[in-house]
Amino acid sequence: MRLRRGQKPTRRLAHVWNEANCTACGACIIACTATNAPEMMHREEKGWNSLASNIRRIESANAQGRPTMLLNQCQHCEDAPCVHTCPFGAVYYNDDGLVAIDERLCIGCSYCVAACPYNVRWMHPDNGLPKKCMGQACLDLVAANQQPACVQACPANARDFGDLNDPNSSVTQTLRRLPNRVLLEKAGTKPKYFIVESAS
Amino acid sequence: MNVADLTLQADVAHWSWTIALFLWFVGIAGMGSVAYYFSRKAPLAITIFASLVIGLLLVVSHLTRWWNLPVTIFYAVLELSFNFQSWMFWGFVILSVHLVFSAVVVLANIPYLQRFWFLRWGAVLNQSNLFLGGFAFAGFMATVYSGFLISTAAGVPLWNTALIPVLWVISASVATVAVLELFYVFGWVEEREAAFGLRIGMGLDVMKLLAVLAFIHISLTVGTMGAQIGAERMFSGDLAMLTWIGVIGIGILLPLAIGAFTLLFGKKKPLLAVSAVAALAGVLFLRAAVLLAGIWEPLVI
Numbered sequence: 001m002r003l004r005r006g007q008k009p010t011r012r013l014a015h016v017w018n019e020a021n022c023t024a025c026g027a028c029i030i031a032c033t034a035t036n037a038p039e040m041m042h043r044e045e046k047g048w049n050s051l052a053s054n055i056r057r058i059e060s061a062n063a064q065g066r067p068t069m070l071l072n073q074c075q076h077c078e079d080a081p082c083v084h085t086c087p088f089g090a091v092y093y094n095d096d097g098l099v100a101i102d103e104r105l106c107i108g109c110s111y112c113v114a115a116c117p118y119n120v121r122w123m124h125p126d127n128g129l130p131k132k133c134m135g136q137a138c139l140d141l142v143a144a145n146q147q148p149a150c151v152q153a154c155p156a157n158a159r160d161f162g163d164l165n166d167p168n169s170s171v172t173q174t175l176r177r178l179p180n181r182v183l184l185e186k187a188g189t190k191p192k193y194f195i196v197e198s199a200s
Numbered sequence: 201m202n203v204a205d206l207t208l209q210a211d212v213a214h215w216s217w218t219i220a221l222f223l224w225f226v227g228i229a230g231m232g233s234v235a236y237y238f239s240r241k242a243p244l245a246i247t248i249f250a251s252l253v254i255g256l257l258l259v260v261s262h263l264t265r266w267w268n269l270p271v272t273i274f275y276a277v278l279e280l281s282f283n284f285q286s287w288m289f290w291g292f293v294i295l296s297v298h299l300v301f302s303a304v305v306v307l308a309n310i311p312y313l314q315r316f317w318f319l320r321w322g323a324v325l326n327q328s329n330l331f332l333g334g335f336a337f338a339g340f341m342a343t344v345y346s347g348f349l350i351s352t353a354a355g356v357p358l359w360n361t362a363l364i365p366v367l368w369v370i371s372a373s374v375a376t377v378a379v380l381e382l383f384y385v386f387g388w389v390e391e392r393e394a395a396f397g398l399r400i401g402m403g404l405d406v407m408k409l410l411a412v413l414a415f416i417h418i419s420l421t422v423g424t425m426g427a428q429i430g431a432e433r434m435f436s437g438d439l440a441m442l443t444w445i446g447v448i449g450i451g452i453l454l455p456l457a458i459g460a461f462t463l464l465f466g467k468k469k470p471l472l473a474v475s476a477v478a479a480l481a482g483v484l485f486l487r488a489a490v491l492l493a494g495i496w497e498p499l500v501i
């Protein structure tokens with residue numbers, strides 16, 4: 001359900017990625033595309049030079065020259081620039097605290113793509129819609145009380161998804177127990193994608 | 201600390217030459233409307249209207265779901281989902297108003313149409329300072345909008361500066377002076393209008409030069425990493441040719457040199473034509489360089 005201005009969501013669903021547990025196998029990335037955009041399997045998002053997926057793998061090296069890897073995806077920001085910029089209100093906050101899209105109201109201007117500081121949106125080459133986490137298939141899984149595809153696919157228990165408003169949810173407990181961070185905190189977007197820094 | 205990823209905005213959001221041309225046409229139409237208040241000539245009215253129509257066709261062609269526009273507007277009206285926070289929404293409003301005003305002005309400037317009594321109200325409005333003041337204001341706001349449109353795209357730090365709307369207004373004014381110069385060359389206006397004379401044109405060129413250099417300098421020195429890398433691409437990277445030769449050399453220094461020559465030796469129409477075309481091209485190159493230089497803030501690991 002679309003939240004009106006000033007309304008608070010009932011749940012604050014959020015993703016957690018444990019970078020210490022992650023083996024960089026890429027199962028979540030492939031599961032994401034296979035579940036939400038199967039027509040894009042084996043097709044590239046040209047701007048990213050990688051599989052068109054709602055999860056983007058960013059490889060680099062740290063100061064010591066050791067390889068590093070970051071999995072990036074929509075942060076479901078609580079002050080989301082993509083929501084502020086969409087001209088006809090196609091991008092909105094829903095009652096679960098997720099940033100969603102109403103396809104009827106989208107004209108494909110890609111303003112939301114340019115407005116996202118995390119560079120997680122991509123334009124679908126077939127239908128012209130801006131894509132990002134969560135895809136419709138994952139929303140359906142969540143509505144059926146299941147975990148999203150990436151969480152189910154991860155063989156290393158590096159991913160979790162749950163309600164930050166629920167003190168007993170696994171995500172709340174993990175975030176309370178283990179050191180974690182968010183990306184581009186200074187951007188002021190109030191992101192809800194948490195990177196846990198030590199193994200659980 | 202390592203820069204993990206560099207993604208060009210033009211590769212993912214696809215705002216490149218089509219959008220640069222859109223911004224260019226909107227700038228010409230916008231500041232052209234301000235000029236029309238002072239110089240009420242038919243060629244200018246037609247140029248404003250044509251620029252606006254071409255600009256709008258370009259931007260609509262860029263929408264990946266242009267065919268959904270009527271459906272979107274229908275549901276947005278029905279459900280009142282318009283986003284008043286969005287500069288793109290305000291752009292739709294401002295450009296629609298500007299288009300209607302400019303259609304009236306064009307109507308009043310086509311003698312054939314003035315034969316029909318039911319269209320003569322156009323000529324009446326075209327005499328009204330109030331109406332033409334509104335037209336000038338709509339044009340100015342369209343130019344300002346075209347700057348805020350990109351400066352509020354939070355994903356591209358190079359653009360997130362209030363200098364862009366200022367730069368857009370100055371450069372669109374340069375383009376308007378160039379259009380009037382071309383009209384003079386073609387003999388469509390008697391003499392270049394006093395208010396938009398040579399000295400004002402040269403002053404605008406100098407202001408544009410300062411604004412372009414300030415934009416690059418501020419991004420390079422106090423911008424975030426994404427803004428710095430974008431500005432570096434303009435200053436010394438893959439877009440340096442476009443910046444130094446296109447924006448500054450052709451777009452500013454050449455018209456300035458021709459202006460100085462004209463002040464010393466008098467007007468030569470072929471030279472004025474070169475100056476005007478160069479200035480117009482420079483304004484387009486500026487928009488293209490700024491758009492193409494945009495990258496996302498690299499996520500530092």
Ligand code: SF4
Nearest residue numbers: 032133135138148150
């Ligand atoms: S929740 Fe679904 S859409 Fe989001 S990253 Fe995971 S698999 Fe992809």
Ligand code: SF4
Nearest residue numbers: 074075077080082116
């Ligand atoms: S990460 Fe980007 S796409 Fe997701 S909510 Fe934030 S601004 Fe919007």
Ligand code: SF4
Nearest residue numbers: 086106107109110112
């Ligand atoms: S592409 Fe669609 S969802 Fe994104 S800003 Fe434009 S209209 Fe809104």
